[in-house]
Amino acid sequence: MRKKARETNGQSVVMRLRQAGLRPTRQRNELADLLFRDGNRHLTAETLHAEAVNRGIRVSLATVYNTLHQFTHAGLLRQVMVDATRSYFDTNTVEHHHYYYEDDGMLADIPGTDIDVGNVPDAPEGTKVSRVDVVVRLKRS
Amino acid sequence: MRKKARETNGQSVVMRLRQAGLRPTRQRNELADLLFRDGNRHLTAETLHAEAVNRGIRVSLATVYNTLHQFTHAGLLRQVMVDATRSYFDTNTVEHHHYYYEDDGMLADIPGTDIDVGNVPDAPEGTKVSRVDVVVRLKRS
DNA sequence: AGCTAGTTTAGAACAGTTCTAAATATCTTG
DNA sequence: CAAGATATTTAGAACTGTTCTAAACTAGCT
Numbered sequence: 140m141r142k143k144a145r146e147t148n149g150q151s152v153v154m155r156l157r158q159a160g161l162r163p164t165r166q167r168n169e170l171a172d173l174l175f176r177d178g179n180r181h182l183t184a185e186t187l188h189a190e191a192v193n194r195g196i197r198v199s200l201a202t203v204y205n206t207l208h209q210f211t212h213a214g215l216l217r218q219v220m221v222d223a224t225r226s227y228f229d230t231n232t233v234e235h236h237h238y239y240y241e242d243d244g245m246l247a248d249i250p251g252t253d254i255d256v257g258n259v260p261d262a263p264e265g266t267k268v269s270r271v272d273v274v275v276r277l278k279r280s
Numbered sequence: 281m282r283k284k285a286r287e288t289n290g291q292s293v294v295m296r297l298r299q300a301g302l303r304p305t306r307q308r309n310e311l312a313d314l315l316f317r318d319g320n321r322h323l324t325a326e327t328l329h330a331e332a333v334n335r336g337i338r339v340s341l342a343t344v345y346n347t348l349h350q351f352t353h354a355g356l357l358r359q360v361m362v363d364a365t366r367s368y369f370d371t372n373t374v375e376h377h378h379y380y381y382e383d384d385g386m387l388a389d390i391p392g393t394d395i396d397v398g399n400v401p402d403a404p405e406g407t408k409v410s411r412v413d414v415v416v417r418l419k420r421s
Numbered sequence: 422a423g424c425t426a427g428t429t430t431a432g433a434a435c436a437g438t439t440c441t442a443a444a445t446a447t448c449t450t451g
Numbered sequence: 452c453a454a455g456a457t458a459t460t461t462a463g464a465a466c467t468g469t470t471c472t473a474a475a476c477t478a479g480c481t
Contacts, residue, residue, distance in 0.1 A: 162478060164428065199430050204469065223367045241410055255398035259416060260390065267421035269382055273414050275400060280408035303447060303458065340461050345438065
């Protein structure tokens with residue numbers, strides 16, 4: 140069973156980082172492994188740092204923050220704003236929407252068919268739409 | 281020209297506060313005046329505090345925070361999450377959506393006809409939808 | 422190997438927000 | 452309308468997530 144190569148969208152993460160002018164350092168590579176290992180993940184800087192430390196990866200919290208932002212700029216991650224106190228990063232960069240569990244602060248992709256967002260007026264003069272976020276906030280019933 | 285009575289939805293703010301078990305104190309009344317004076321506003325605690333101080337209202341920042349949260353619980357305000365660093369409060373509590381100007385951190389109601397959000401799957405077992413937020417993020421073009 | 426520019430790091434600094442407990446205001450009730 | 456009980460306000464300390472700083476380290480040249 141061979142070690143799975145680091146990749147997203149068929150292109151190796153290393154390549155994408157190189158293209159973004161980022162050196163594939165040990166820390167960035169190991170964090171990329173964690174981030175893109177299994178499917179779509181929603182995590183905060185502190186979550187990821189804890190996970191890394193747990194697995195014996197030596198990396199500082201500052202580097203986790205730097206890396207998350209750099210990956211976001213490189214288009215490997217997407218930052219989601221749902222909670223006033225924490226920033227979530229989503230490893231799924233394809234247009235999709237979220238459930239936010241208000242009671243426990245968890246974020247999840249909305250599964251199944253796509254949500255339709257219709258009837259959005261044209262962007263105001265001088266601006267263009269950067270993206271449309273839909274967050275369905277859930278609470279325990 | 282008489283002073284306009286404090287009210288929202290026809291019911292006086294004082295009444296709504298009383299019902300929420302909140303005493304209509306000087307600070308709460310004066311902040312309500314600012315908040316509900318003209319149409320829909322989107323403000324942060326610091327914005328509101330600055331505005332109050334500017335108009336000679338003596339109130340502490342802590343009270344502004346308390347008041348915003350209490351008003352939110354009482355259903356007079358709605359908290360909108362668009363920016364990781366600041367909490368916005370919206371004086372329009374009717375279901376509606378927002379433009380967020382990424383470049384300057386401004387929040388505005390999306391005007392005109394309502395946006396349709398369709399095809400939202402049922403809320404997961406044990407949860408119910410608390411609300412659906414749509415944020416159209418804009419950037420300078 | 423040695424150089425250079427990019428990267429990482431610990432810890433300090435920062436911003437927005439919440440907490441604390443003492444002072445003050447409001448609302449009863451007599 | 453004074454007294455007592457309870458709610459509210461406040462200044463400032465504390466806290467939390469995040470960013471900054473500048474010194475140490477590393478990757479990628481040559």
